[in-house]
Amino acid sequence: MKLVKTSVKRPVGVIMIVLAIIALGTVSLRNLNIDLFPEIDLPIAVVATSYEDAAPEDVENLISRPIESSVSSVEGIETVQSQSQSGSSLVMMMFNNGTDLDQALLDVRENIDQVKGVLPDGAGDPSVLRFNPDQMPLMWVGLTGDDAAKLTQVAEDQIVPFFERQNGVASVTVEGAKEREVQIVLDQSELQQYGVTAQSITQALNSANQSASVGVVEKGNQDLQLRVTGDFESIDDIKETLVQTQTGETVHVDDLAEVKDTHAESSGETMVNGESAVVLSIMKKTDANTVEVAGNINDSMDEIEGELPSGLSTNVIIDTSEYINMSISSVVQNILLGGAISFLVLLLFLKSLRATIVIGLSIPIAIISTFTLMYFTGETLNVLTLGGLALGLGMMVDSSIVILEHIYTYRQRGYSLTQSSIKGASELxxxxxxSTTTTLVVFLPMVFVEGIASDMFTPLALTVSFALIASLIAAVTLVPMLSSKLLSKATKESGRRYWFNRFLDRVNNGYRAVLKWVLGHRKTTVFGSIAIIVGSLALIPMIGASFMPSSDQGQLQVNIETQPGSSxxxxxxxxEDVNEKLTAYDDVMETNYLNVGGGGGAGMGSxxxxxxxxxxxxxxxxxSQTTDDIVQSMSEDLDSVPGADISVMATDSAAGLGDPIQISLNGPEHDVLRDLADEVVDVISGIEGVHNASSSAEDGDPQMHIQVDSEKAAMYGLTEQQITSQIQLQFTGQTAAQYREDGNEMDITLMYPEEERSTINDLEDMKIKSESGASVSLASLVTLEEVQGPVTLQRDNQQPQLNVTSEIIGRDLGSITGDIRQELDNMSFPEGYSYDMGGQAEDMASSFTDLSIALVFSIFLVYAVMAVQFENFLFPFIIMFSLPATVVGVLLGLFVTGLPLSIPAFIGIIMLAGIVVNNSIVLVDYINILRRDEYGKSRYEAILEAGTNRLRPILMTTLTTILAMxxxxxxxxxxxxxxxxxAVTIIFGLAVSSIFTLLLIPVIYTLFDDLTAKILRRKKT
Known part of the structure; x- marks a missing residue:
């Protein structure tokens, strides 16, 4: 080939190109973004609408249904789901993969604008948002100390602005903050004594707390703005505010109430490692590098720590970049270890450090070239792309090994180094x-695979492809050039023969003997191979299936739910009881963060x-224990805690992919679905491997409904609104005005003492004041009824729905899903009600279908490439017989290692379709070369010589690929x-297939050669 000859004749040019590639690759590596996984593109949009004080049924009928109908006609919609709860509606739209989400969002907004007119008065404007699963905090930082007020002030005034100034940080949210407010605790007896109402105090505070511009006056040549300043400047100003009584007298606010500079009543509590704390959750910018942003924050921690008041300290609770760094380091370590193993294998076979370096240089050049191509294609440096490099490490030297081996052959025949390099490289x-093209084309059908499987593994396919292309170019240019310059001594035999060569000779002799036997017993060989392949299928039920492997990130979440309405x-x-149980795990626990009430720590409402x-x-x-082991142990320990439903779950890489088990129950009535969901939870909870089965049906909070008797209220000159506002003031409080201090604004809140607003008796004995000043008992104006509060109503594709979800533990997803389907099929569903399997189980089935189609197309493309190479349809067909044998290796490998068939394993099978034929291509091609007129070998001699001559490079390529993985x-x-x-799929599949390649392919070659001869003889006759 001209390219080979040019590289040998012009070594300086090749060296300069290599140096340029190294320089460009180094720059590219420094600029590659680092993340745990490739970005998953979920085409989801949501429409959020508020409708205050409306019951879920009203929200569903008046808000959710009209919006569902309007957006259902948008092109590309796959599923429309809605959640209707008291006061709000959330409609979620899932689009088909490949949908242009930007255009879809425009269409959704247009349809929403058309339906706004039919929404009820009081409904808020619908907000259309893009759902982004990656927008989760990258870090949680706790600020601990004894003074809750100081914690909040320091967090909001010092730490939040400081962190938001760090490069790549988008926003910082404070959780568990204590809001400062001025509380005016009213004294009922004083109010009655002076004849003052709460409304009078509110009016007085607002009147005294005003500033206004009142005009302009001249002073010489200047205009002076006139401004009346009346804002409160201190708490004493609030206390001394004058309130006018009904008799015309004035009293101060502190004569009527206790004025307290304190904090608003908290709806929750946050604790870090058992200490009271506020927690800062930090979000990165969309295009920012997770590791870099986390590094910036960690580097700045010492600086902010030194500026904190005494008694306060910061503590990183969870840093997602730590696991990313550890994962990336592990993969890099595996790459280096695999590279070292490949180098030692080459050195063992070649017995020459120079020859090993000639081939070994293919690895760094291929890797560096890959970094350059990754940068220009926008890929990130993550576990999967680096894993692709690790997987392709052994394959990177395959082409170079074959080329170098053939150069050796010509050198031993007496050719010069230059002639050997040109002739040996050009011929093969x-x-x-x-062979490299067959490995590459198997990835082409991945373009047609959709969903998570495509998002996760297309970057891996690109990385492997880049590395193989770079290694191929190095094999046909760099290897011949270096061979012509460096291998003068490496090809000389001197003294006693190398021990490994003697060992290979024995292996070669043994292989030659076995090859003679299989050629003499062709039927036995073929039927024996078929029996082994069919027999291996018996392992399938023992293997099982799963969607994605879970990784041990060491993150746990314990959810505690007491009875609805619990204080x-x-x-x-x-x-606290749970915390006592968790002290047994202090030796394996690094940090813990407790959030009671308020907002959940991971952005979850509670x-x-x-x-x-x-x-x-x-x-x-x-x-010593895995996270799953700790989850099981912790679940058993916490089962004994009374008064709550407690669930323990691990947070891993698959957590963002949805619940492993999700059973969608559909039917016309919400009430029937709730009963059905409870029954399904009971049924599947008894299945081995099902963990924390739960229903999305919520128990309503207990509520006290207050029904105002309008006629009785009118007798006292009261309206329903007046009664409602007085009840609200008594039991919730009322914001009367704003107080500003040092640039901070806080509420001035009127409220009654806690002991007057705690019990039902306090409610019944409450006095309602009319405009005339008369007081009347609330019990005489209203009817009280204790009921269950509203729940969330769900719909899917405009039909009521409830979901039953479950984690899995101890078994594979496929087996558990099969058992659940069997149990559900045995249940008697009411007419009109049905179930669908969703979650990871549905994604797994869909991905397996897509990947199966991709595998079929990959096999066809491999055959097509070989047909073009050989310009013959028969020889590629012979080579394809090495593929069925991979089934034995794949099933055996998964069975031995105890791994289920998953998406990564399926990707490995697709890769094998292109890898396992490489050895067969080299073997069959060499048999054909030996049978040409130039060599004139008979078929039998050609097979024996090709087998023994190609055994060494086949062993080298196979061992380097396998051992590197x-x-x-x-x-x-x-x-x-x-x-x-x-890796397991490729290791076992390639190992077993190589054995079949060396023994079965020669037999198949002879059978088809005989068949061809018979057909040609008949034609001649």
């Missing part, structure tokens, strides 16, 4: 290009009957679980 370059104090007491623990465990290498196959280090199924 077409076969090498064909914050009761939930806190249950949380209420006074809910509490959430988020825990970061020590790295997996520092503990062993570190990944052993899942060494953090985050390696994602690539383990892929």
């Amino acid at each position: 370059a077409p076969a090498v290009i064909a 914050l104090e009761h939930t806190q007491s249950v949380a 209420s006074s009957n809910q509490a959430t623990y988020m825990m970061q465990l020590v790295p997996a290498s520092e503990r 062993v570190p990944l196959g052993l899942a060494l280090g953090e985050g390696a679980e994602m690539q383990q199924p892929l």
Whole structure:
């Protein structure tokens, strides 16, 4: 080939190109973004609408249904789901993969504008938002100390602005903050004595707390603005505010109430490692590098720590970049280990450091070139792309090995180094290009795979492709050039023969003997191979299936839910009981964050009957138990805590992919669905592997409905609004005015003492004041009724729906899903009601279908490439017989390692379709070369000579590919679980297939050669 000859004749040019590639690759590597996984593109949009004080049924009928109908006609819509709860509606639209979400959002907004007119008065304007699962905090930082007020002030005034100034930070949210407010606690007896109402105090405060411009006066040549200043300047100003009584006298506010500079009553509590705290959740900008942003924050921690008041300290609770760094380091370590193993294998075979370096240079050049191509295609440096490099490490030297081996052959025949390099490389370059192309084309059908499987593994496919293309170019240019300059001594035999060569000779002799036997017993060989392949299928039921491997990130979440309507104090007491149980895990727990009531720690909403623990465990290498083991143990320990439903779950890489098990129940009536959901939860909870099964049906909060008797109220000159506002003031408080201090604004709130607003008796005995000043008992004006409060109503594609979800533990997803389907099929569903499997189980089935189609197309493309290479349809067909044997290796590997068939394993099978034929291509191509007139070998002699001559390069390429993947196959280090199924599939599949290639392919070759001869003889006759 001209390219080979040019590279040998012009070594300086090749060297300069290599140096340029190294320089460009180094710059590209420095600028690559680092993340845990590639970005997952979920085409989802949401429409949020408020409708205050409306019941869920009204929200569903008046808000959710019209919006559902309007957006259902948008092109590309796959599913429309809605959640209707008291006061708000949320409609979620899931689009088909490949939909232009920007255009879809414009269409949704247009349709929403058309339906706004039919929405009821009081409904808020619908907001259309893009759903982005990646917008989660990258770090949680706790600020601990004894003074809650100081914690909030320092967090909001010092730390939030400081963190938001760091490069790449988008926003910082303070959780557990104590809002400062001025409370005016009214004294009922004083109010009655002076004849003052709460409204009078509110009016007085607002009148005294005003500033206004009142005109302009001249002073010489200047105009002076006239401004009356009346804002409160201190708490004493509020106390001394004058209030006019009904008799015309004036009294001060502190004569009627106690004025307190304090904090608003909290709806929740946050604690970090058992200490009272506020927590700062930090969000990064969309295009920012997670690791870089986290590094900026960590680097600045010492600076902000030194500026904090005494007694306050910061503590990183969860830093998502730590796991990313550990995972990336593990993969890099596996790459280096795999590279070292490949280098040692080459050195063992070649017995020459120079020859090993000639081939080994293909690895760094291919990797550096890959970094350059990744940068220009916008890929990130993540676990999967680096895993692709680790997986392709052994394959990078395959082409170089074959080329160098053939150069050796010509050198041993007496050719000069230059002639050997040109002739040896040129002769096998077409076969090498064909074998590399077959590996590359298997990734083309991935373009047609949609969803998460495509988002996750297309970057891996691109990375492997880049590396193989770079290594191929190096094999046909750099290797011949270096061989012509460096291998003068490497090809000389001197003294006693190399021990490994003697060992290979024995292996070669043994292989030659076995090859003679299989050629003499062709039927036995073929039927024996078929029996082995069919027999391996018996392993399928024992393997199972799963969607994506879960990685041990060491993050746990404990959800506590007490009875609906439980007070914050009761939930806190249950949380304390849980905390006592969790002290047994202090040795494996790094940090923990408790949130009772208020907002959940991970951006989840909750209420006074809910509490959430988020825990970061020590790295997996520092503990003897896996996160799943700890989850099981912790679940058993917390089952004994009374008064609450407690669930424990691990947070891992698959957490963003939805619940493993999601059963969607559909039917016309919400009430029937609730009963059906409870029954399904009971049924599936008894299935082995199902963990924390729960229904989305919520129990309503207990409420006291107050029905005003309009006629009785009118007798006292009262309206329903006046009664409502007085009840609200008594039990909730009322914001009367604003107080500004040092640039901060806080509420001035009127309220009654807590002991007058705690019980039902306080409600019944409450006095309602009319405009005439008369007082009347509330009980005489209203009817009180205790009821269950509203719940959330869900719909899917405009039909009522409820979801039953579950985690899985101890078993594979496929087996559990099969058992659940069997149990549900045995249930008697009412007419008109049905179930669908969703979540990861649905995604798994969909992805397996897409990948199966991709596998079929990959096999066809491999055949097509070989047909073009050989210009023959028969020889590629012979080579394809190496593919069925991979089934044996794949199933055996998954069975031995205890791994289920997952998306990564399926990707490994697709890759095998292009890898396993490489050895067969080299073998069959060499048989054909030996049978040409130039050599004149008979078929039998050609097969024996080709087999024994190609055994060495086949062993080298196979061993370098397999052994380079062993570190990944052993899942060494953090985050390696994602690539383990892929590596195991290739290791076992390639190993078993290589054996079949060396023995079965020659037999198939002879059978088809005989068949061809018979057909040609008949034609001649």
